[in-house]
Amino acid sequence: xxxxxxxxxxxxxxxxxxxxxxxxxxxxxxxxxxxxxxxxxxxxxxxxxxxxxxxxxxxxxxxxxxxxxxxxxxxxxxxxxxxxxxxxxxxxxxxxxxxxxxxxxxxxxxxxxxxxxxxxxxxxxxxxxxxxxxxxxxxxxxxxxxxxxxxxxxxxxxxxxxxxxxxxxxxxxxxxxxxxxxxxxxxxxxxxxxxxxxxxxxxxxxxxxxxxxxxxxxxxxxxxxxxxxxxxxxxxxxxxxxxxxxxxxxxxxxxxxxxxxxxxxxxxxxxxxxxxxxxxxxxxxxxxxxxxxxxxxxxxxxxxxxxxxxxxxxxxxxxxxxxxxxxxxxxxxxxxxxxxxxxxxxxxxxxxxxxxxxxxxxxxxxxxxxxxxxxxxxxxxxxxxxxxxxxxxxxxxxxxxxxxx
Amino acid sequence: xxxxxxxxxxxxxxxxxxxxxxxxxxxxxxxxxxxxxxxxxxxxxxxxxxxxxxxxxxxxxxxxxxxxxxxxxxxxxxxxxxxxxxxxxxxxxxxxxxxxxxxxxxxxxxxxxxxxxxxxxxxxxxxxxxxxxxxxxxxxxxxxxxxxxxxxxxxxxxxxxxxxxxxxxxxxxxxxxxxxxxxxxxxxxxxxxxxxxxxxxxxxxxxxxxxxxxxxxxxxxxxxxxxxxxxxxxxxxxxxxxxxxxxxxxxxxxxxxxxxxxxxxxxxxxxxxxxxxxxxxxxxxxxxxxxxxxxxxxxxxxxxxxxxxxxxxxxxxxxxxxxxxxxxxxxxxxxxxxxxxxxxxxxxxxxxxxxxxxxxxxxxxxxxxxxxxxxxxxxxxxxxxxxxxxxxxxxxxxxxxxxxx
Numbered sequence: 162x163x164x165x166x167x168x169x170x171x172x173x174x175x176x177x178x179x180x181x182x183x184x185x186x187x188x189x190x191x192x193x194x195x196x197x198x199x200x201x202x203x204x205x206x207x208x209x210x211x212x213x214x215x216x217x218x219x220x221x222x223x224x225x226x227x228x229x230x231x232x233x234x235x236x237x238x239x240x241x242x243x244x245x246x247x248x249x250x251x252x253x254x255x256x257x258x259x260x261x262x263x264x265x266x267x268x269x270x271x272x273x274x275x276x277x278x279x280x281x282x283x284x285x286x287x288x289x290x291x292x293x294x295x296x297x298x299x300x301x302x303x304x305x306x307x308x309x310x311x312x313x314x315x316x317x318x319x320x321x322x323x324x325x326x327x328x329x330x331x332x333x334x335x336x337x338x339x340x341x342x343x344x345x346x347x348x349x350x351x352x353x354x355x356x357x358x359x360x361x362x363x364x365x366x367x368x369x370x371x372x373x374x375x376x377x378x379x380x381x382x383x384x385x386x387x388x389x390x391x392x393x394x395x396x397x398x399x400x401x402x403x404x405x406x407x408x409x410x411x412x413x414x415x416x417x418x419x420x421x422x423x424x425x426x427x428x429x430x431x432x433x434x435x436x437x438x439x440x441x442x443x444x445x446x447x448x449x450x451x452x453x454x455x456x457x458x459x460x461x462x463x464x465x466x467x468x469x470x471x472x473x474x475x476x477x478x479x480x481x482x483x484x485x486x487x488x489x490x491x492x493x494x495x496x497x498x499x500x501x502x503x504x505x506x507x508x509x510x511x512x513x514x515x516x517x518x519x520x521x522x523x524x525x526x527x528x529x530x531x532x533x534x535x536x537x538x539x540x541x542x543x544x545x546x547x548x549x550x551x552x553x554x555x556x557x558x559x560x561x562x563x564x565x566x
Numbered sequence: 567x568x569x570x571x572x573x574x575x576x577x578x579x580x581x582x583x584x585x586x587x588x589x590x591x592x593x594x595x596x597x598x599x600x601x602x603x604x605x606x607x608x609x610x611x612x613x614x615x616x617x618x619x620x621x622x623x624x625x626x627x628x629x630x631x632x633x634x635x636x637x638x639x640x641x642x643x644x645x646x647x648x649x650x651x652x653x654x655x656x657x658x659x660x661x662x663x664x665x666x667x668x669x670x671x672x673x674x675x676x677x678x679x680x681x682x683x684x685x686x687x688x689x690x691x692x693x694x695x696x697x698x699x700x701x702x703x704x705x706x707x708x709x710x711x712x713x714x715x716x717x718x719x720x721x722x723x724x725x726x727x728x729x730x731x732x733x734x735x736x737x738x739x740x741x742x743x744x745x746x747x748x749x750x751x752x753x754x755x756x757x758x759x760x761x762x763x764x765x766x767x768x769x770x771x772x773x774x775x776x777x778x779x780x781x782x783x784x785x786x787x788x789x790x791x792x793x794x795x796x797x798x799x800x801x802x803x804x805x806x807x808x809x810x811x812x813x814x815x816x817x818x819x820x821x822x823x824x825x826x827x828x829x830x831x832x833x834x835x836x837x838x839x840x841x842x843x844x845x846x847x848x849x850x851x852x853x854x855x856x857x858x859x860x861x862x863x864x865x866x867x868x869x870x871x872x873x874x875x876x877x878x879x880x881x882x883x884x885x886x887x888x889x890x891x892x893x894x895x896x897x898x899x900x901x902x903x904x905x906x907x908x909x910x911x912x913x914x915x916x917x918x919x920x921x922x923x924x925x926x927x928x929x930x931x932x933x934x935x936x937x938x939x940x941x942x943x944x945x946x947x948x949x950x951x952x953x954x955x956x957x958x959x960x961x962x963x964x965x966x967x968x969x970x971x
Contacts, residue, residue, distance in 0.1 A: 186624060188624065188625050188627070191627070193627060195627065195628045198628050199623075199627060199628045199631075201623075201624065201627055202619065202623050202624045207619050207620065207624065210615065210619050210847065211616070211619075214607065214612050214615050214616075214793075214851075215612065217794075218604075218606075218607050218793060218794055219591060219593070219606065219607045219612065220593050222593070222596070222598060222600065222604060222606055222920060223600045223603050223604045223920060223922060224915070224920070225794070226604075226794075235794060235795075261666065261667070261670065261842070262666070262816065262841060262842025262843055262845075263842055263843075264814060264816030264817070264818075264841045264842030264843075265666065265670055265814055265816070265841055265842055268813070268814045268841075272708055276707065276708060287828075291817065291826050291827060291828060292816050292817035292820075292823075292842075294828060294829075294830070295815045295816060295817060295820065295829075295830035296814065296815065296816055296841075298815065298829070298830050299812070299813035299814055299815035299830070300813055302681065302811060302813060302815075303677055303681060303708070303709060303813035304708060304709060382843070388619075388623060388845075388846070388847050389622075389623055389630065389631075389640060389843075389845075389846035389847065390640075390842075390843040390844045390845040390846045390847075390849070391845065392845060393842070406707060407704070408673070408704035408705060408707060408708035409669060409670055409673045409701065409704055410700045410701065410703065410704035410707075411667065411669030411670070411697050411700060411701055412669070412696065412697035412700060413669075415697075415700065418697075419925060420925055421696050421924060421925050422696060423692075423696060423699060424699075424700075424703075425699075425700040425703050425704070436667060436669045436670055436673075437666070437667025437668055437669035437670055437697075437795075437798070438667055438668075438669075438787070438794075438795040439795045440667075440793075440794075440795045440796065440797060440845045440847075440848035441793070441794035441795045441848070442615065442793050442794065442795075442845075442847045442848045442851055443845035443846070443847045443848045444795070446619075446847055510629070515627060515628060515629070517628060519826060520824060520825055520826050
């Protein structure tokens with residue numbers, strides 16, 4: 162256990178992941194504890210974006226859809242990018258595609274599952290990430306499929322024969338669900354789980370295949386560092402994808418989009434979950450950002466995120482705060498409830514320590530292991546303690562006003 | 567009528583829009599007749615993209631959602647970008663939002679309309695842009711709302727009480743529908759029309775409000791030059807938007823997304839049609855590209871596109887080809903059927919004249935009036951004629967192979 166700045170620095174010197182920090186170009190004077198909300202840009206993502214804009218769009222113009230003059234071939238970039246995400250979640254390369262947003266992908270996947278016969282009821286746990294509930298609610302309003310709320314920890318027998326959406330890592334507590342146990346439970350009750358990997362992919366050691374998980378969605382702009390609002394991904398087990406019919410059946414998910422045939426015929430596998438034309442600039446940044454993970458063990462990332470978070474928890478306690486404790490595996494973030502959380506986070510940001518705030522009272526700090534050092538986390542603890550001891554957060558400038566992101 | 571290169575150059579000298587060419591940086595040796603498929607980058611879009619990446623993402627990090635250090639405020643960029651599109655289609659500034667793709671937006675809008683009570687049947691004309699049909703088909707499969715095909719030109723009484731999707735400018739023929747007449751007809755039969763403006767917005771003088779059109783979707787990457795796969799837009803008349811419930815009800819369309827409330831409550835107006843987090847890199851490029859239209863009369867753009875297309879038609883006929891004739895208004899492109907169309911387009915591209923090909927036999931050329939000159943169109947006619955006279959397109963290298971974009 163690290164109990165001094167010197168020990169933190171020693172941990173950095175021994176950190177097998179420390180070289181990865183060089184792939185990022187973080188602004189001076191900032192300790193970035195919000196890579197769980199928006200990852201910072203890897204240098205290669207910024208370079209790629211310039212190349213995509215200047216060489217592929219400006220130079221190649223329409224020709225870049227088929228690849229032009231050494232540029233990327235846009236038409237299958239979504240699949241190639243999906244193949245880079247696959248090893249991060251333990252999926253086969255052909256079972257992941259990048260497209261749309263998490264919201265749209267959840268809609269497509271849940272709609273496909275309730276259309277596949279048999280399962281009709283939609284389920285979500287109380288306290289889940291709200292937008293996942295909004296999307297299921299929308300699907301319910303459109304189709305009449307009933308949406309019900311499950312108390313967390315409830316046996317899945319209540320959701321027998323239904324479709325449940327569940328976060329792997331909870332967006333507030335960071336508690337990590339036991340994927341394999343839930344899958345066994347779900348399959349015993351003929352329920353299907355759509356895993357929302359948004360707060361886990363890129364930081365946790367996930368193995369959907371080993372756990373028996375068949376359906377998942379997730380986010381490209383958090384631990385994957387794909388850029389603001391980066392496109393999302395969707396995973397469907399190759400053994401079942403061809404049985405699913407997703408309703409936003411646009412031309413990019415067509416078996417032969419450029420035949421311009423009158424009738425829809427879905428592409429084989431998860432590719433059928435693509436809908437419209439991908440936003441190539443955003444997709445390209447994500448595609449380049451993912452190259453950072455090449456050769457990196459996800460278990461090592463999870464382990465370092467845990468160690469960084471553990472260090473922060475100790476330091477937050479020293480500052481008189483009570484971080485939410487998690488039994489078992491924890492995602493890459495740590496949340497601390499405080500009635501003045503908004504103001505404390507603002508005061509921290511003013512001192513260069515960037516975290517975020519989730520209404521009504523939660524301060525949230527992310528420990529992205531790709532670029533954060535133990536010394537930085539130690540330092541953030543000093544800043545936090547100073548703010549709490551001096552009550553600097555009471556300054557007028559940190560009072561809550563306007564929307565919070 | 568222009569019958570010589572000199573006259574083409576004179577037309578350029580007198581062109582009130584000629585200064586706009588300087589806003590683009592087209593590759594040397596290229597005559598770009600495909601701005602209808604992918605607009606070239608305005609210089610300011612490339613600059614903005616660099617600023618968004620380097621200043622806002624890298625420098626501002628998560629803070630840029632609320633605007634940081636002079637950068638754009640991301641959280642309402644989709645609405646501000648929509649407000650820039652509004653004058654291009656004759657809508658009120660608050661009635662347009664940029665989000666997702668055309669396919670996803672059509673799904674949301676059609677779903678909202680069949681959910682709004684009364685109207686249930688979905689209609690599309692035979693020969694419409696295929697992906698619009700695929701999307702309605704998907705909505706039909708999910709909800710059971712019947713999808714039927716209407717013969718073009720059929721009276722809308724067949725679609726009484728239904729929801730019809732219709733392109734303003736046809737993707738093949740470029741024929742422009744009489745929006746006001748169709749709206750009168752539709753309203754007489756209690757039908758709702760969703761206008762697909764993809765092949766018209768940014769080049770035609772569109773006035774949805776004057777025509778009584780209430781619902782439209784459209785594309786950001788064609789005549790708007792927003793970048794490859796740029797996000798799409800959605801227009802809903804402010805008088806009816808609050809009566810519509812779209813099913814992909816993600817947090818970005820929530821009245822108060824950062825309250826993280828359990829239950830969905832739609833934002834007021836067209837903003838409720840947003841779903842997930844916007845892809846900011848792509849959205850920013852579009853937002854900057856739209857500034858080109860400031861102070862430009864859409865009628866002047868339509869007029870120049872028409873004149874450029876007319877000139878090309880004359881030249882194509884001289885080359886022995888038979889462009890599709892359009893009575894009345896025409897969109898920004900001209901299509902030419904030919905059994906060897908694919909090879910002819912490839913031969914043209916090899917000579918620097920970039921058009922595209924639409925299966926099974928259509929060569930398609932776009933005349934984006936923001937950057938094309940009469941002299942370029944004249945020159946493209948020379949290239950086309952040479953290729954046809956010498957039958958260069960028969961060369962093996964131009965034979966069709968692989969996918970066509």
